[in-house]
Amino acid sequence: MKLSRVRWLVVASLLCAFTTAKPAEAQEAGSAEHSGVAPPELVESAEAAYPEAARAAHVEGTVLLELYIDVEGRVTGASVIEPAGNGFDEAARDAALRFKFKPARRGDQPIAARIRYPYSFKLGPELPAEPAGSLSGRVLRGGVPVAGVSVNLVGADGRAVRLDTDDAGRFTAKPLSPGRYTIWIADGGRATSTTADVSAGGETSVELAATPAPSSPPQPPLATVDVKVRGTQNEADRLRHSAEAVTVVDAQKARGETADLGEVLARTQGVAVRRDAGLGSNTRFSLDGLYDDQIRFFFDGVPLAVAGFPFGVADVPVNLVDRVEIYRGVVPVRFGADALGGAVNLVSTDRRGSHADVSYQIGSFGTHRITAGGKYEDEKTGLFARADTFFDYTKNDYDVNVQVPDAQGRLHDATVPRFHDGYRAFGVAAEAGVVDRPWAERLSLRGFYTGYDKDLQTNAVMTVPYGEVTYGERVFGFTARYDQPLSTKLRLEVLSSYSRREITFVDKSDWVYNWYGERILKRKIPGEIAGQPYDDVYWQNDFYDRALLSWSLPRDNTLRFSVSPSYSDRTGEDRTFTSSTERDPLSAKKERLSVVSGLEWQLDLLEQRVENVAFAKSYVFHAAYEDVLPGNIFRPLSRDKDTFGGGDALRFRATPWLYLKASYEYATRLPNTDELFGNGVLVSPNLSLEPEVSHNVNVGPRLELRRGRFGDVTVDINGFWRESQNLIVLLGSAQFMTYQNVYTARSRGVESAAAWSSPGRWITLDGSLTYLDLRNASSSGTFGKFDGDRVPNRPWLFASFGLRGRVARLPARISGALEPFYAGRYVHSFLRGWESIGLADYQQKVPAQLSHDVGVTYGFTLEPARIGTTFEIDNVTNALLFDSYGAQRPGRAYYFKLTADI
Secondary structure, three states: OOHHHHHHHHHHHHHHHHHOOOOOOOOOOOOOOOOOOEOOEEEEOOOOOOOHHHHHOOOOEEEEEEEEEOOOOEEEEEEEEEOOOOOHHHHHHHHHOOOEEEOEEEOOEEEOEEEEEEEEEOOOOOOOOOOOEEEEEEEEEOOEEOOOOEEEEEEOOOOEEEEEOOOOOEEEEEEEOOEEEEEEEOOOOOOEEEEEEEOOOOEEEEEEEOOOOOOOOOOOOOOOOOOOOOOOOOHHHHHHOOOOOEEEEEOHHHHOOOOOHHHHHHOOOOEEEEEOOOOOOOEEEEEOOEEHHHEEEEEOOEEOOOOOOOOOHHHOOHHHEEEEEEEEOOOOHHHOOOOOOEEEEEEEOOOOOOEEEEEEEEEOOOEEEEEEEEEEEOOOOOEEEEEEEEEEEEOOOOEEEEEEEOOOOOEEEEEEEOOOOOEEEEEEEEEEEEEEEOOEEEEEEEEEEEEEEEEOOEOOOOOOEOOOOEEEEEEEEEEEEEEEEOOOOEEEEEEEEEEEEEEEEEEOOOEEEOOOOOEEEEOOOOOOOOOOOEEEEEEEEEEEEEEEEEEEEOOOEEEEEEEEEEEEEEEEEEOOOOOOOOOOHHHOOEEEEEEEEEEEEEEEEOOOOEEEEEEEEEEEEEEEEEEEEOOOEEEEEEEEEEEEEEEEEEEEEEEOOEEEEEEEEEEEEOOOHHHHHOOOOOEEOOOOOOOEEEEEEEEEEEEEEEEEOOEEEEEEEEEEEEEEEOOEEEEEOOOOEEEEEOOEEEEEEEEEEEEEEOHHHOEEEEEEEEEEEEEEOOOOOOOHHHOOOEOOOOOOEEEEEEEEEOEEOOOHHHOOEEEEEEEEEEEOOEEOOOOOOOOHHHOOEEOOEEEEEEEEEEEEEEOOEEEEEEEEEEOOOOOOOEEEOOEEOOOOEEEEEEEEEO
16 A cells, blocks of 8 residues: 555544534433433432542542432432442432432323432632622513423522522522533423523622423323433542543552652552663563553553653653553454453643642652642633643663673672662653633644653663763654534544654763773774663654544444554764765665554443444554665565454443453554564664564452441452464563564463451551463574463562551641552563573572562641652562563662642
8 A cells, every 4th residue: 555545544633523513413411212201300409428538539529329319309219339439428328318300201100210410529628708699580481481391590609509490490509619511401301501600799680591491292200311410520430430541540549659650560460660770771561461552552542752751651651640441352343453361541730720739759769759740720711721731860780690700700699779879850741731621622733842861871780880871862742633523412522632752862982881880991893782882862753543433322322433554764973974876775775654543432221231343443654664684785565454453342331339340352563663663762673573473361250348347348350361363572681672473372371369447447458469370482593492372571470568557637727638559569480581491499580579668748728739749668678679580770869759739
């Protein structure tokens, strides 16, 4: 396929998606379509008491209830379908039992009904001291006043007022706190809504037009009605209870602690995060045995590097993240990803309203980490502006155990500090746009500029020290978003991203360094790694676009279609190349284009007890590059690949506390730019890579027991199976590595997590355990002689465990809370090479690892800010830790962190 043809195809697809947009119709709040049945109307509500523990912790939540309403409008029963914990469930249920409804009707006959009602708990601002105002109005139908209509007023703080119109169609609400109110009515027909601002001591008047209800044919006297009520959904809980094979990691606690995002993820079942050294060092991420780019990484749905984070997921500042969504093997079509083993989506801390936050961390090895951000939002116009920035710096000068030659050249053991392992990273991002307008639910533009510089201390197995080798990147770009309902049934989400990367690698030292950072010998040829100088720079342009169209169909059916083209081109310059007659080999052009399309059908059955998602995907791949042959000859080459995939995900809610999930995907992952062309530093090109394909299966239960006599209990178990062909693996020597196809590999195992919180959440215990068996299944070819061997250099048994306490109200007048915590990690030993090579006693092995971290957090409210302080000791026992063979990680370290949220 010609590259130009694919480009035009992508552009045409996106233009069609944009040009089909039209203004959204008014959304029906509180209405339901069910065979002409008029749904119940809430006429008298009851406010739930906000749980004190949740208020002190500044926690909000939404509880999804199922209410049973009799023919007189009384609530005869309320059960929790989707719990929120933190004391919200009981409070919401108790309040709902005091609700009063106008009963559901079929024609003129009242009927019993069962509805779903989300009860939201929000920490609204305290009531202002200024005088209250009032709001009055009339409801007309065809210009004639309508009596007995239920009018609903919802304030910006979430508080609701409901009242009926009098004989003249009038209503009056007073006193009311100043602010903006949403007003809507539903008189058996379409709902009508508007907004009004109430000023201190003022009077506001509005008029609303009611629409006649359509006539209904005779129906049986009993019906079940699903009522959709506006409310803030807990997205994390929705994902946990969906059919998707997803683990949701809440980062709210982690933002107040000193652990970085890599450590937070490493405590998650199925996840292994391996570092060659400290902060900023080379990191490898594994999910159920599949590594690196076999898992796709996103930031708010945008590929991580294109979103401005070129240094990898582990070093993204945790204070920029609200939660992490880990999709295991089966990736929803909305991401437009060609992942083999799953996807990780970092969801930012952006929230509604104006706010600001800042954090500062200081600790061992010269570590300083700063983040700051803020947002301003105008509720009247929907305009908002947001900015975030961060700066990380560390020397990484921790002690390591090495062998140092004496004057006679004999090696002896020594403990020395790392002297050339510094890391510096920075970033700034700004976003502006508009939300909640009739023509745009969200329209925004985000720009960013980030970068990092890293010193390289040693070779891969820490036997040779380097004194001047450095590498780094600079990235700038933007992301534009547009989200908008096209009608009550159709919804469009479009984003477009661009980034420009500059990658540098410098190794041209004239000196040999020893482990004490001393120059001991002048080199004949510069260059510490390979005996030749390097001063390389690469430039890469990345484009990523995605259009997602959702169509809500009758009887709980939803169709989604997505198309996601991505394009990258790379060129470079060798600054040591001096020939004036020949072309620089690094100037060879490299282009990669992929288009991933998906169609998804979601079906909810048995009142949403069963959710099934079936999907199909299409993958289009094109690569064009110049291969540099001996004699500096440039040969243009290209490659095309088209393939398909698909799968299904099923969730069954057996009881309100037990969910059963199963999912399958036949997936394809296309080689990415770094795998094909190298990363410009230590990874060399391999232009012959083939796409990976895999069968991915997940099955397991999730148990949630909330508000029981002995506290809250959650258990999540997932068995997985991966059968992968042409598996791409990073292999190599102590100097340079390349990605290669291992042909066939099989991964099987189980991952589990459990947590228990005492009543009142004074004590919380959690833990995870993962076992996987990842083996080479190739019977022929390059790796045929290793058939049946474990794929080398991969942990296969690891666990995490933690304990947290909470002592609230210290002191009571400022709502302070003291939280001591402990976190431990264990990784069983594993071989660096193929297990069938050599004698077991002489094989290189990464030893078993056990680490312990302890700390204490004290958080308190000092209006208008929420302040948090944390002191933490990592690796308390000063254990020797190795994630990779010979690469020693830091020993005992002390950190202090201060956060403020305004």
